[in-house]
Amino acid sequence: MxxxxxxxxxxxxxxxxxxxxxxxxxxxxxxxxxxxxxxxxxxxxxxxxxxxxxxxxxxxxxxxxxxxxxxxxxxxxxxxxxxxxxxxxxxxxxxxxxxxxxxxxxxxxxxxSDPYGIPGVAAHGTFLDTLPDALAIRRIFENIRHGSGHQTIGIVGGGPTGVQMAGEFRRVIASMTAATCPHIMLIESGQRLLPSFPSSVSESAETRLRQLGITIHTNTRIDAVTPDGFQLSNGKILHADLRLWAAGxxxxxxxxxxxxxxxxxxxxxxxxxxxxxxxxxxxxxxxxxxxxxxxxxxxxxxxxxxxxxxxxxxxxxxxxxxxxxxxxxxxGSVVVFGKDDGWSTFGGVVSQGLKPRLLHDALYQRHRIEILGLRQGLSAFLDAGSNSP
Ligand SMILES: Cc1cc2nc3c(=O)[nH]c(=O)nc-3n(C[C@H](O)[C@H](O)[C@H](O)COP(=O)(O)OP(=O)(O)OC[C@H]3O[C@@H](n4cnc5c(N)ncnc54)[C@H](O)[C@@H]3O)c2cc1C
Missing domain, CATH: 3.50.50.60 (FAD/NAD(P)-binding domain)
Structure with missing residues (x-):
């Protein structure tokens, strides 16, 4: 060509x-x-x-x-x-x-992600939009995990990106003791998480995230992001050591x-x-x-x-x-986090658990095969899978 x-x-x-x-x-x-x-x-x-x-x-x-x-x-x-x-x-x-x-x-x-013109987002928020962003966040997350004290990770945006991010962070810290385990909170301005999914999925995902110890604030509008947290429109302050912006x-x-x-x-x-x-x-x-x-x-x-x-x-x-x-x-749509949690909607049918996880992995595998060919795509996928904790 x-x-x-x-x-x-x-x-x-x-x-x-x-x-x-x-x-x-x-x-x-x-x-x-x-x-x-x-x-x-x-x-x-x-x-x-x-x-x-x-x-x-x-x-x-x-x-x-x-x-x-x-x-x-x-x-x-x-x-x-x-x-x-x-x-x-x-x-x-x-x-x-x-x-x-x-x-x-x-x-x-x-x-x-869209800062929506909210003061302090660019200066004090952290974005997950590129591979370098992801690697920078991993370094901060590692410091939080291995640091002393009980730190808080605040994630703004209750769509698939924010929900999956909260779930994956939680998966990594699951084995930490309560005394050192970072606290994760998810903040969403709308009435429910995952607004693009049926409300039954939102309810189920929210219940699961709460079971995992994640604090969820819905109907919560942020007026400003500060060096150590979020200033809310109701006048309250939510403290967060790491402020991740995953909205819009x-x-x-x-x-x-x-x-x-x-x-x-x-x-x-x-x-x-x-x-x-x-x-x-x-x-x-x-x-x-x-x-x-x-x-x-x-x-x-x-x-x-x-x-x-x-x-x-x-x-x-x-x-x-x-x-x-x-x-x-x-x-259809699928959202997954951790090893077993997932929800999907295909042809009006809502599924939960293993099926969405398999579907999610199959979509990624299809992408690998499309770009690398069948043999290399499959072996790269299996290598990548064996790499995850
Ligand atoms: C954490 C996260 C989870 C997500 N999960 C899902 C999901 O489960 N399901 C779903 O459907 N969507 C999901 N999305 C959204 C999905 O990733 C995007 O909708 C999709 O990647 C958009 O594809 P794109 O080709 O438009 O852009 P991208 O895939 O972002 O590709 C843009 C490309 O442009 C390159 N580029 C950028 N700027 C320049 C420049 N100035 N010059 C040259 N090159 C440049 C970048 O390096 C990149 O390769 C997720 C997004 C995030 C951040």
Missing amino acids: HGAGFRVVIVGGGIGGLATALTLARSRNSAIDLTLIDRQDRHSWKPMLHNFAAGTASENTNTVPFADLARRHGFTFLQGAPNGIDRRQRRLSMPDGTKIPYDLLVIALGGR VRANAATSVFECALNPTTGRILIDPILRTSDPAIHALGDCATMTVHPQAATAQVARQQGQYLGRAIPLIAAGGQPPPFVYRHQ
Whole structure:
């Protein structure tokens, strides 16, 4: 896939960007010249960040160098973060001055938690949005675990990210004595945890988290984050030594580099039904984008389906055709933590326990096989599994 063909450049090799690249690469269309750019040197599966942060999965066995993926699938990989664009000439600029020409650009930069303009979040909160964030949190968590005294970890956001994070941290400290065991609290502004799940799942997950000793504050609004805790809208203060912010989703700040029309509140790039931005030569997908009609949640499932759709649509666009609109097919949702706790909703059926855990592991295994092939994907998955405590 190298030469003077139709130049496709994908920026961001996470779930959506990599799904686009691999679908396109598999089409073996010799008229397409594909380049993937990512600021990291390796692909990581973002839904595992809380496992890396808690130390319940190793980043060594669960990340894959982009250079290996590029060799295996036949595309060019460049490490870096574009810092400019010439949309008329269709060229990206890199910080070292390199220009990267494109005929079609795909932006798949992902998202980050949303501070919602609350004072102190950026200064005193800690985010779990990238692999380096996860590794930094693990170091702090290790210090808390091995330090003296009874410390408190406060997690803001009762969606799947916050719930899974609380559950994984708890799994690691389960064997500590009550005198030294850190206290974990989960804070949610809405009426219940996991608002995107049926209320029976919220109730069951909340009961389980409380059984594990996690304090849950629902209907609790934070007015400010301070160096040692959270100031609530009812005037109370909740003390926390580590203040993790896992609420909301807004676009990665770098989306503004590409000069496309953005949602003014979330910064997400506005896209039409064929995932095209305000510039027809630029498409966007996943957490950094939002459809103007039928917007979807910021999930791995949406990013993956959009990536696969675009990977199939690009050869048609390159040939001057118009692809059919993207149609999202919601297959279900799953949330798991620890070794045995999990909930899933598929086809209206709610399951709890082992089935969601197996489903969750199978989804990750499918991803590994897609990117590494059957043999290597399976053995990497088994290695990664044997690595977790
Ligand atoms: C802890 C956690 C748990 C989650 N659990 C679930 C779950 O159970 N189920 C679910 O559906 N979703 C889950 N999510 C959400 C899910 O991970 C995202 O919706 C999904 O990863 C979005 O895919 P994406 O391709 O848009 O972005 P990402 O997967 O985030 O990929 C973005 C890529 O862009 C690269 N990049 C960023 N900035 C630049 C730049 N300036 N230049 C070049 N490259 C750049 C990054 O390195 C990354 O490779 C979870 C998220 C978190 C944080």
